[in-house]
Amino acid sequence: MRLIAIITAVLLLAACGLSKQASESSTPSAPATITVSGTITVSADSMSSEQAMGGACVTDDGYSDISSGAQVRVEDSAGKVIALAALQAGHVSEVFGPGTAVEGMAYLCVFGFTVNDVPAEEKIYSVEVTHRGKISFTREKLNEPIALTLG
Template structure:
């Protein structure tokens, strides 16, 4: 046997303490009905606004239009030379390419075009085609003027259905 004493630690052992108990769960705060309603309202408005923005941008930016079509007859002083039928004398401003102006119900110019090709009729007149593109829809009526010869009024339905028919002479 040896008389050696085992070496002792320099600091005395600390008493062990039991582990701390976890903190009790604090109850979660619930939203008041008013706060929940306001959040729901804001979320709903956001969804509706986003849907509106997406669908609004998918449409065309151009207003609805139509092409005004019909005929215009020059019944006096018309002459045909080759394939060209046009007016003479006091009607020399009437021929293929003559301006056609379309006015809206307020009297403002809404579209312009020109007389198209013409055919000589059996009674010596010239029948021109009328074709005015991009006439905006939505007027109660339209007035159509060929050259500077005065206006003819059409209902919106007549104009949109290609029922323009004018004559001079």
């Protein structure tokens, strides 16, 4: 009789452990996310930017909204904003070449961005920097850095 009681107790404890594992595995996990990263390239203000590759860069007058801290938005296919980030500081990515009147002066600025925690369930996303227009990308394309250009 005692042996039956012990076996019953062991079986009950094992069943409780299995029940706990089943309830833990059915707990919904956090939704999958992706990270969207890339750059936007614009004309440099040659007089205000540092005159060296990689130096601090200021954009040309027509692009004054493209600067460190400018908003980067990611939207779902319905146009709902699902993630936000800010542009990083710009740097000189190209200088005017030899034989030009402004040889060695800043020509192009590049600003990087990283948008974390973008929900991964969409097939198509739109990315927009400030008010410069939405560009659409597939989820697969956003697995690698994107390169945007103005001008």
